[in-house]
Amino acid sequence: MKIKEGYILREVAESYVVVPIGEATLDFNGMMTLNGTGAFLFERMIKGTTKEKLMQDLITIYKIDKETAKTDVVDFIKKVKEADLFE
Amino acid sequence: MIKEKPIVEQYKIADIDVTMKTYYQRTYNQAKKYHVKNPSWKPEDTDVRLSFGHEYYEMKKNTTLKGSTFEDIEYICTGSLFNRFLLKYNGCMLHSSAVVVDGHAYLFSANSGTGKSTHTNLWIKHFGEKAFILNDDKPALRKVNGCWYAYGTPWSGKTDLNSNKKVKLGAIVFLERSDNNWIEPISVKEAIPRFFRQTVRKLDFEETMDAVLENMEKVITEVPIYKMGCNISDDAVVTAYEKIRRV
Numbered sequence: 096m097k098i099k100e101g102y103i104l105r106e107v108a109e110s111y112v113v114v115p116i117g118e119a120t121l122d123f124n125g126m127m128t129l130n131g132t133g134a135f136l137f138e139r140m141i142k143g144t145t146k147e148k149l150m151q152d153l154i155t156i157y158k159i160d161k162e163t164a165k166t167d168v169v170d171f172i173k174k175v176k177e178a179d180l181f182e
Numbered sequence: 183m184i185k186e187k188p189i190v191e192q193y194k195i196a197d198i199d200v201t202m203k204t205y206y207q208r209t210y211n212q213a214k215k216y217h218v219k220n221p222s223w224k225p226e227d228t229d230v231r232l233s234f235g236h237e238y239y240e241m242k243k244n245t246t247l248k249g250s251t252f253e254d255i256e257y258i259c260t261g262s263l264f265n266r267f268l269l270k271y272n273g274c275m276l277h278s279s280a281v282v283v284d285g286h287a288y289l290f291s292a293n294s295g296t297g298k299s300t301h302t303n304l305w306i307k308h309f310g311e312k313a314f315i316l317n318d319d320k321p322a323l324r325k326v327n328g329c330w331y332a333y334g335t336p337w338s339g340k341t342d343l344n345s346n347k348k349v350k351l352g353a354i355v356f357l358e359r360s361d362n363n364w365i366e367p368i369s370v371k372e373a374i375p376r377f378f379r380q381t382v383r384k385l386d387f388e389e390t391m392d393a394v395l396e397n398m399e400k401v402i403t404e405v406p407i408y409k410m411g412c413n414i415s416d417d418a419v420v421t422a423y424e425k426i427r428r429v
Contacts, residue, residue, distance in 0.1 A: 103388060107399045108370045112378075116391050120384040126375050 097143040097182045098175070104129075104137050113137060113180075127178060132157075136171050140181075146172065188236075192221040192228070195264065196322040196333035197348065198271055199223050202232040202260060205239075206253040209260055213336040215346040230267045232260045261320065261337030265382050269393040273324035274401070276354065277380040280316040280332050281305045282345075284429035286352030287316050287332035288422075290410075291380045296357055299341060300414060301422075308419045318343040323351060323401060330405050353406045353426040360411025363421040368409050373402040376409070 101119030105112055111134035113127040129137060135156070136149055144152075146168055153164040175181060193200040193216040204210040239255045247255050265275040278291035279298040283305065290298045298318075305313050319339025321332045330351040338344035355365065356376045368376075377398050385391050408426060412418040 103391065105392070105395050107374055107395050108403050110371050110374055112374065112395070114378075114383070114391060114395075116388055117386050126378045126383075128371070128375060 096140060096145060096172070098137070098141045098180050099182050102141070102180060104134060104141065106134075111137075122179070127180075132167055133171055133174075136168065137175070140175065190225075190233070192218045192223075192225060193336075194218050194221075195335050196268065196271070196273065196324055197326070198230055198267070199228045200230045200232060200264070201225050201228045203234070204256060204260070205236060206256050208253040209257045209336065212257070212338070212342060212344075215334075215344075216336055229270075230264065232263050234259055234263075257337065261335070262382075264335065264337065265320070265322070266390065268322055268324070269382070269390065269397060271324060272326070272397065272400075273322055274381050274394060274397040275320045275322055276377070276401075277320055278354070279318045280321040280334075280349075281313055282316050282347070282349050283309055283313045283423070284427070285350060286428045287321070287349040288352050288426055289321060289332065289354045290357050291354060291376070292357040293379075297359060297412075297414070298357060299339075299343075301357060301412060301418060304414070304416065304419045305423075308416055308423075314345055315343040316345050316347060316349055323397075325397075325400060325404075330401060350428075351401075351405050352428040353408060354401070355408045355410050355422060355426065358409070358411050359413070361413060363410075363412045363415070363418045365408050365410040365412075365422055365425045368407055370402050370407075372409070373407045374398070377402055377407075 101115055101117045102113055111129040115123040149168045150164040188203045188205045190203045193202055193213055195216045239252050242255050276291055278289040279302040280287045280289045281302040290301050292298050316332055317334045317338045318341045320337050322335050324331055331348050332351045333348050334344040334346050382394055
């Protein structure tokens with residue numbers, strides 16, 4: 096599970112944003128805003144990861160339970176899929 | 183009409199030394215206010231050079247700017263390049279109509295066709311001689327000596343309304359149409375996607391995008407930002423002014 100080429104994650108005034116550069120601007124004409132968890136997950140998706148790995152990372156870093164981690168990851172994958180940002 | 187030879191002149195735009203080459207009247211005429219006849223600087227020393235070969239315009243006419251005249255293509259290309267250079271000067275462009283009253287520029291920003299110019303035009307009607315349009319389409323914003331300013335530039339859209347002036351930036355208002363008039367401040371977080379949508383954003387390089395986001399972050403955290411719903415009436419002007427006036 097990996098994000099398409101040309102999307103970068105940045106922090107702007109304590110918010111996180113995803114914007115396209117280069118050819119990606121032809122497909123995606125705007126900006127996606129994320130919260131801290133979203134940014135955490137997106138960063139890993141840029142490098143390439145799996146649903147299970149994401150859940151595990153959330154549990155390790157944020158010390159949350161498995162159910163919450165699963166919900167967060169599933170919801171976020173859905174959001175990214177809807178924006179058509181996956182390879 | 184195609185000029186045989188392009189003209190190369192020196193300009194001062196948003197306090198920046200610019201060398202610009204023009205083939206066509208539109209941009210040349212609009213830039214006259216900014217022309218510097220005997221510049222104190224050497225043309226080769228300007229960092230900002232807006233100089234396209236005519237082949238570039240021809241390429242644009244065959245691709246992304248089909249249906250535009252060469253005059254308009256030159257206007258778009260020179261303006262677009264200037265706005266990218268602006269990023270290196272602690273500045274950015276905001277797609278908005280900027281009206282000045284009491285020494286402050288108030289920027290009304292929205293997608294094309296929403297009614298930015300219509301609204302600022304009502305300010306002129308309301309304030310008469312006390313108000314003027316700084317730039318009706320894409321004012322340049324720059325942070326100079328710790329303070330944000332708005333500038334007129336030659337690139338001011340269809341109405342060609344612009345003044346070669348530097349004015350303290352009073353407020354930015356994101357506009358939408360509404361049956362009744364209302365205005366409220368918005369948070370920095372709310373401002374981010376709105377501002378981004380109205381500035382330079384189709385970029386090829388990460389460094390340029392970083393410059394956009396950096397300058398944007400400064401403006402929205404240091405200048406009052408509002409959103410407003412308005413109709414076409416004098417009341418719309420009063421509603422906005424009473425809320426955002428800095429004097």
